[in-house]
Amino acid sequence: MSASGEKQNPAFYALLVALVVMSVGPIALMLATSFKMNVDIYDESISAFFFTPTIRNYETVLCNVLWYAPEHVDYCDPTFGRALGNSLVIAIVSTALTLVIGCMAAYSLVRFKFMGRDTVSITTLMMRMVPPAVLLVPVFGIWTFQFGLDQSYAGIILVYTAMNLPFVIWILQSFIVQVPIQLEEAARMDGANPMQVFFMVVLPIIKPGLAAAAIFTFRIAWNEFLLANALLGRSTRTVPVTIVNSITEYDIDWGVIMATGMLLAVPPILFTFVASRQIITGMTAGAVKG
Amino acid sequence: MPKIQLDNLVKRYGNFEVLHGINLEMEENEFTVFVGPSGCGKSTTLRMIAGLESVSDGEIYIDGKPVSGLEPKARDLAMVFQDYALYPHMNVAQNMSFALRLQKAPKSEINAKVKDVAKMLGLTDFLHRKPGELSGGQRQRVAMGRALTRDSSTFLFDEPLSNLDAKLRGQMRAELALMRQKVKKNMIYVTHDQIEAMTLADRIVVMHGGYIQQQGSPEELYKRPVNKFVAGFLGSPPMNFLDAELKDIDGTLCVMGAGFQIALPDGYRSRIPASANGLVTLGIRPSDLTYAPEAEEDQSFDLKVVVSEYIGAQSVLICDCAGQKVEVELKSDTPIALGKQLRFEVNKDAIHLFDRETEAAF
Numbered sequence: 001m002s003a004s005g006e007k008q009n010p011a012f013y014a015l016l017v018a019l020v021v022m023s024v025g026p027i028a029l030m031l032a033t034s035f036k037m038n039v040d041i042y043d044e045s046i047s048a049f050f051f052t053p054t055i056r057n058y059e060t061v062l063c064n065v066l067w068y069a070p071e072h073v074d075y076c077d078p079t080f081g082r083a084l085g086n087s088l089v090i091a092i093v094s095t096a097l098t099l100v101i102g103c104m105a106a107y108s109l110v111r112f113k114f115m116g117r118d119t120v121s122i123t124t125l126m127m128r129m130v131p132p133a134v135l136l137v138p139v140f141g142i143w144t145f146q147f148g149l150d151q152s153y154a155g156i157i158l159v160y161t162a163m164n165l166p167f168v169i170w171i172l173q174s175f176i177v178q179v180p181i182q183l184e185e186a187a188r189m190d191g192a193n194p195m196q197v198f199f200m201v202v203l204p205i206i207k208p209g210l211a212a213a214a215i216f217t218f219r220i221a222w223n224e225f226l227l228a229n230a231l232l233g234r235s236t237r238t239v240p241v242t243i244v245n246s247i248t249e250y251d252i253d254w255g256v257i258m259a260t261g262m263l264l265a266v267p268p269i270l271f272t273f274v275a276s277r278q279i280i281t282g283m284t285a286g287a288v289k290g
Numbered sequence: 291m292p293k294i295q296l297d298n299l300v301k302r303y304g305n306f307e308v309l310h311g312i313n314l315e316m317e318e319n320e321f322t323v324f325v326g327p328s329g330c331g332k333s334t335t336l337r338m339i340a341g342l343e344s345v346s347d348g349e350i351y352i353d354g355k356p357v358s359g360l361e362p363k364a365r366d367l368a369m370v371f372q373d374y375a376l377y378p379h380m381n382v383a384q385n386m387s388f389a390l391r392l393q394k395a396p397k398s399e400i401n402a403k404v405k406d407v408a409k410m411l412g413l414t415d416f417l418h419r420k421p422g423e424l425s426g427g428q429r430q431r432v433a434m435g436r437a438l439t440r441d442s443s444t445f446l447f448d449e450p451l452s453n454l455d456a457k458l459r460g461q462m463r464a465e466l467a468l469m470r471q472k473v474k475k476n477m478i479y480v481t482h483d484q485i486e487a488m489t490l491a492d493r494i495v496v497m498h499g500g501y502i503q504q505q506g507s508p509e510e511l512y513k514r515p516v517n518k519f520v521a522g523f524l525g526s527p528p529m530n531f532l533d534a535e536l537k538d539i540d541g542t543l544c545v546m547g548a549g550f551q552i553a554l555p556d557g558y559r560s561r562i563p564a565s566a567n568g569l570v571t572l573g574i575r576p577s578d579l580t581y582a583p584e585a586e587e588d589q590s591f592d593l594k595v596v597v598s599e600y601i602g603a604q605s606v607l608i609c610d611c612a613g614q615k616v617e618v619e620l621k622s623d624t625p626i627a628l629g630k631q632l633r634f635e636v637n638k639d640a641i642h643l644f645d646r647e648t649e650a651a652f
Contacts, residue, residue, distance in 0.1 A: 182375035185342050190389035190436070191363035200388075204379040285422030288373035 027265075034058070034258035041254050057259035080260055082235065083242040088267065090153060090228075090238060091221040094160035098217045099210055101161065102168035103176075107198060109169065110176045111184075121173070128166040132227055135159075140230050151233030159231065160221045168213040175209030176202065180288045205287075211278035215271070222268050239264045292353030292443050293318055294339065294476060300347035301334050308334055310500045311348065316493070321470055321477045325487040326497035326523070332480045333372075333448055335497070339478065340369050340446050352444075368437035369446040373453060374429045376421040376436075382408075383417040386435045407438045410472070411465075427458045434469075444476040451486065466490060484524050488512070496520045513640075518571060518649040521642055527576045527606050529642070530616045534572040536562065536643075544588070545572050545643065549612030553588040555638050561652045566645060570652070573642035576606065576619035581626065582635035590635045591616065595628050609634075 028049075033041060035053040040046045059070035064078040109121050139159060140150070149155030179202055187197045203210070225240040232241060243260050246253065294316045301309040309331045316322045324332035337343040339350055341362035349356045357365050368389075376385050383404050384391075390400045408414045411431045421429055430450060437445055450466075451459045463486055470477065470490065481487055487494050488508045495505040496519070504516045508524075515521035521529050534547035543554045543562075552572075582590060593609035593616055600622060607618040607626060618634055626632065643652040 180373075180375065182371050182373060183377060186369070186371055186375035186377075186436075187388070188342065188362045189340060189367065189369040190440070191392045192388075193361075193363070196392060201377055207379075285378055285420075287376055287378040287421060288371075 030258050030261050033254060034262050036255055038253065038255050057255040058263075060253075060256050061259045061263060079237075079242055079246075080239070080263075083237050083239045084263070086153075086232075086236050087222060087238040087240075087264075090156055090160070091218050091267075093153070094157045094164070094221045095214055095217045097157065097161045098164045098168050099214055102165055102213060103172050103203065103206070103210065104198075105165070106169045106172035106176055107202060110173055111181075124166045125170050126166075128170070132163060132224070135163075136226060136230055139227065143231060150231055151236055153236060156228060156231050156236075156238075159227055160217075160224065163227075164217045164220055168217060171213050171216070172206060172209050175206040179205050182288055208279045211275040215275045218271050218275075219268050222264075292476070293351075294444065294478070295351040295354075296335070296339070296348070297351065298348035299335065299338060299345065299350065301331070301338060301343065302346040307346075308500050309338075312502055314495060314502065314505065316476065316478070319474050319476060321479065321490055321492045322495060323479045323481060323487040323491035323493070324495050324497055325481055325484055326503075328482060330497040331500045332482075332495075332497045336446055336448055336478060336480045340367055341365050366442050367444045367446055368440045368442035369448065370433050370437050370450045372449040374421070374433045376429060376432055378421050381418050381420055382413060382424070382432050382435075385421065385432055386439045388436065389440045403439050404435075407435045410438070410469070411435050426454055427462065430454060430462060434466075438469075438473065442475070444478065445473075447477065447479040447481075449481055450479075452481070452483070463489060485526065488524065494524075496523060498523075514651070515642065516651050518573065518644045518651070521573050521644070521651070525575055527617050527619060529573045529575050531644075532572045532574075532611065532614050532616070533646070534570050536566070536568045536570055545570065545641070547572065547612075548614065550591050551588060552590075552636060552638075552641070554641065558641075558643070558652070562643075563652070566652070567647075569646040571644040571646050571649070573644060574616075574636055575640060576617040578637040578640040579616075579618045579620075579634040580637070581618075581620055581624050581632065583633050585633055585635035589638060590633050592631055592633055593618070594631050595626055598626060598628060 032049050032051075034057050035055070036046075036051055037054055037056065040051050056070070056072055059066065060073055060077075061080045063070055063073050063076035064081045069076070105124075109117060109124075143155045143159075144150040147155075149158070183201055183205070184197050187201045192200060222238075223240060224238075225244070228238045229241045229244070232238065237245070239260065243257055243264070246257055246260070296312050296314040299309060299312040300307065312331075312335055324335060326332050334343060338345055338358075341357070341360060341364075345358040348358075350358050352365060377388065380388065386404050386407060387400045390403060395403075404417070405414070408417055411434060413428070413431055413435060416424060416428060416432075421432065424432065430453070434450065451462050454462060467490060479486075479490060491508055493505060494508055494511050496503045496511065498519050504511055504520045511520060512524055515524065518531065522531065532547050532550070534545045534550075537544050537546055539551075539553075543559050545552050545554055579591065591611055593607075593611050595607050595609050597608040599606040599608070603622055604619055605622045605624075605626075607620070609616045609618060620626075644650065645652065
């Protein structure tokens with residue numbers, strides 16, 4: 001860090017501005033567009049950011065959730081409300097499942113000595129290097145023809161859990177390694193059984209790790225499109241799939257798509273805010289002489 | 291309170307044996323201190339009693355029952371760890387009550403117990419703080435409080451004071467001694483600090499290299515060490531060792547070496563085994579030498595004072611005896627001139643003789 005008063009290179013600021021525009025720009029454009037009438041969107045004489053705003057797009061998207069019937073909506077399409085519900089169920093259940101399995105697996109990889117432990121640890125991470133697109137065809141085949149899990153919540157939740165587990169195990173391993181072994185010994189002396197040691201002593205201490213892993217997992221499960229598109233049916237579709245499906249050959253309602261996109265962004269943001277409050281450093285402060 | 295017995299206890303890590311058969315019997319309500327240099331196996335022994343290390347061979351008996359196959363929780367022991375091992379996510383009260391909460395004790399009982407112990411340890415004002423907000427001494431107290439809230443039959447201490455600074459250590463040592471008077475329980479304490487061992491113990495067990503060297507009361511070990519290691523380990527400043535030879539001069543048994551010749555009292559002759567070859571190590575504690583210019587030659591050392599270390603009421607003189615170092619502890623007001631050859635009389639009843647080869651005491 002530079003000392004105060006020292007002049008910064010203007011190019012540095014230019015780079016910063018460029019990066020900010022690149023990351024915030026699309027979101028701002030999406031936000032602006034979501035408040036536009038369709039006529040304004042296609043009219044090149046209307047500025048991107050200065051126009052008469054309307055909440056009609058949001059009313060269209062949320063029509064079956066609202067307490068009133070928006071008058072401009074002729075037919076209320078329940079797709080979005082349903083998709084939002086699907087997305088929430090799938091993301092939350094798969095995140096919970098991933099964390100529960102992940103923390104136990106990570107704990108056993110760190111604390112228990114067994115043959116091939118290092119191999120398991122490394123191959124776990126290598127699994128993560130396989131792109132989901134590669135898995136698409138085999139998973140679709142096996143899920144559909146062997147287990148009949150296609151179009152069901154269970155099918156996609158299992159896929160997401162399997163997809164996220166390697167990274168979660170890997171991230172939690174590094175947190176568990178930092179838990180002093182003496183704490184576990186102290187808990188054992190205090191009369192805790194192995195499960196109690198894990199749930200009452202280890203888990204609370206690695207909470208920051210769990211939060212980080214949860215944010216990561218939730219975000220992936222929430223945004224995933226490729227597998228969801230292939231594996232889910234009409235009634236179990238998640239929001240990303242729904243958005244893409246609203247682009248038809250007859251009509252592209254950009255305003256509604258943008259409004260859906262904005263609404264899609266809200267839950268992960270809320271979730272991240274809640275979870276990131278758990279990410280505090282120094283969880284083990286005072287535990288042992290450091 | 292139960293008796294604890296170690297029967298031929300062996301610990302191996304792979305093919306490497308660190309404890310070579312420990313036999314020990316601890317009486318009821320006894321404060322036993324394991325003392326020895328780093329790596330002597332004292333902590334391992336304690337952890338085996340606790341159940342945190344497996345037993346490779348031999349058996350541990352608590353109250354006559356073998357426990358080496360039991361989990362720590364089944365052994366009814368409380369332990370204080372060297373580096374506190376406090377649960378960082380719990381406050382002091384929760385830390386201290388953790389064991390009771392696991393036992394599903396009634397809330398009122400838990401609160402009363404925590405309050406009692408906190409009062410005894412001076413922690414009442416800190417019950418709602420997290421370990422991270424406490425000083426080293428307070429943390430150590432919480433660690434002890436956590437052990438005390440449990441009504442265990444036996445307390446294990448694994449070098450509990452070694453992380454504290456010198457002043458705090460002295461203070462906590464005194465508090466431990468005080469607590470010892472209030473809590474009549476078996477206590478097993480591991481330390482590498484011989485002062486802690488001497489001040490706290492009913493019974494000291496000196497360990498070295500995975501063997502018990504000697505066990506007994508502090509006084510017994512200080513006055514009658516069985517070998518050179520124990521003699522050198524206990525006592526501060528440590529015992530002086532001088533190479534010497536046993537000789538019979540005009541019917542008197544004498545111990546002589548470079549720069550000294552001391553006549554031994556009659557009692558010593560019978561203690562020397564017939565197999566001894568006469569080569570010995572003479573051991574004299576620094577406090578058993580006194581400045582006495584008028585002393586007889588065969589009862590004293592002529593030492594050249596090299597350095598004088600002033601400690602306060604006492605001073606330690608580092609002297610030279612024909613090339614061998616000798617330390618003398620005496621009152622600071624004794625008139626001593628540096629660099630001079632002075633005469634120091636030895637307390638003849640406190641002369642220790644060790645076989646130079648086996649290092650065993652005569």
